[in-house]
Amino acid sequence: MQACPLLSTLLLSAMLCLPAHAEDELIVADQKGQQKALMEAAGTDQNLPYHIRWVEFEAAAPLLQALGAGAVDTGIAGDGPFLFAWGAGLHIKAAWVIPPRGAGQATAIVVPEGSPISAPDQLSGKRIATGRGSIGHLLLLRLLATGAIPAPAPHIVFLLPAQAKAALDTKRVDAWSTWEPYVSLAVISGHGHAIADAAGLMPNNSFFVANTEALAQKKRLLADFYRRITAAYDWGTKHQVAYAHILARQTGLPDDVAIAVAQKLIAVPAPVTPDVIRAEDGVVEAYRSAGFIARTGDLSDAFEQNLTH
CATH class of the missing domain: 3.40.190.10 (Periplasmic binding protein-like II)
Known part of the structure; x- marks a missing residue:
């Protein structure tokens, strides 16, 4: 994909x-x-x-x-x-x-409603959508570098936001590393959950x-x-x-x-x-x-x- x-x-x-x-x-x-x-x-x-x-x-x-x-x-x-x-x-x-503003919460990894994933250490080997070179991509790289996401590394699927949202909604990916307003759209409108954000990980x-x-x-x-x-x-x-x-x-x-x-x-x-x-x-x-x-x-x-x- x-x-x-x-x-x-x-x-x-x-x-x-x-x-x-x-x-x-x-x-x-x-x-x-x-x-x-x-x-x-x-x-x-x-x-x-x-x-x-x-x-x-x-x-x-x-x-x-x-x-x-x-x-x-x-x-x-x-x-x-x-x-x-x-x-x-x-x-x-x-x-x-x-x-x-918001202590880095404007960039986050979200999972869909009903997902069993509740923490970044459960993303090992999972499929995660994000934009290539985006702040969502940067968040994933930082979580991997700090060991918050342990081996095996997740499979990163590079998609634009509309494609990523569709992939998350249809569960073709397990998570989406994204930014506002997409974080709030996924959490508030889509009833998903943010399991990690960028607080303390990047400027x-x-x-x-x-x-x-x-x-x-x-x-x-x-x-x-x-x-x-x-x-x-x-x-x-x-x-x-x-x-x-x-x-x-x-x-x-x-x-x-x-x-x-x-x-x-x-x-x-x-x-x-x-x-x-x-x-x-x-x-x-x-x-x-x-x-x-x-x-x-x-x-x-x-x-x-x-x-x-």
Whole structure:
């Protein structure tokens, strides 16, 4: 049950046929409409001196492919998929960090309702779905490295979220290592159970990532957008329910799922600092030790530290 790259390839090909980026337009990649909903709820998308064109993605991997190809200017991704893509040679940099909230619970391994599996040490030899290079993949690598999942190693099945959910629902896989909002969808709507999360295992940062061309040509727009998204997140920390209602309306998520997502994800973004970069060393090493990336060099090259407000 291999993940078919056709959907991502077709989407990326279509995006590459878009007109050249206008200097007064910022093309922003989103996942499940969360950033767009947050800015609308906070009102920080008002009186823009440029136009934002939102492009929706199911997961970070195709989003980062589009960023690396120059089809979008910036977008949000977890540290795992971002560094996985950077390690593959994509011309992208993390420009703004969203620190973890919820003690790492936004990334978790879930099992379906009625599963006899109740702890990660019972995943040995099981079939686990996740996205290749995703934060779910990173969580599995960390659990394997720490011995929380003992030998024999599970069989990892690389799938996009919609495919992974279907595989879990039909019990073609035993578990799904995923992230929000899919964790809450599986647990709240699907009556599944989270048996492990990322608390204490990885930095759990997310980043707003930009391609190097946009950083060179649209730095002023990017700085303004990150300022506005920071204000939106700050608003969201104080108005989680209001944000959740707009998120549910825009994305079709059930209200209780949207509220759970807001509680786990709303933290205040900030510029990247040397401390943030140092914390990400372990992420790169986890992928490198598992043979998934070979890129070497200074990790600071993956980050933009000179983007001012």
